[in-house]
Amino acid sequence: MITCDFAILPVGAEDTECKKYVTAAVQLIKDSGLNYQLTGMGTQIEAENLKELYDAIANAQEEIFKTGIGRVYTVIKVDDRRDQENRTLDAKVKTVNDMLH
Template sequence: MISAELTVIPIGTPDTSLSKYVAAAIAALDETHVNYQLHGMGTLLEADNPDDLFEAIKIAHEAVFKAGSQRVVTSVKIDDRRDRQRTMEDKVQSVEKKLE
């Protein structure tokens, strides 16, 4: 399982609100083979293989251009663990268990 944190930022938009562009990126992710979880500062992605993950990132990036942005900055942080399958939920539960 490979996971990533994705942040796609349109630059030079006419308004300070970015939700229109975030919605376009999320709608594009609905067409991919990745699981995702939107949060206040980005989106967590989860895929079975790197190719699906990178394709989803590209699709989300391009969707922001299609939504009208002329410049887009995309940041990606990747966690590719190959010794065992861990989901986003598993990772959070592991930390929460240690806090008990």
């Protein structure tokens, strides 16, 4: 299981509000069928392989360009773990929560 945290930032927007852009990007991730979690600072997604991961992010980025933005800055963090099965986003969080006192 590959997990990813990413954020797409429109550069040159007329104001500081990003909800229109975030909604457009997250809608494409939702439509991809991949499991995702929206957070206050980005979006986390799970994928079986790098192609479906990068395709989903590329589609989300293209959607931002469709809003009329001329420049997009995307930050991607990928955890491609192949030594264990089913290391989902929820499993990672559960592991740490179980260790908390």
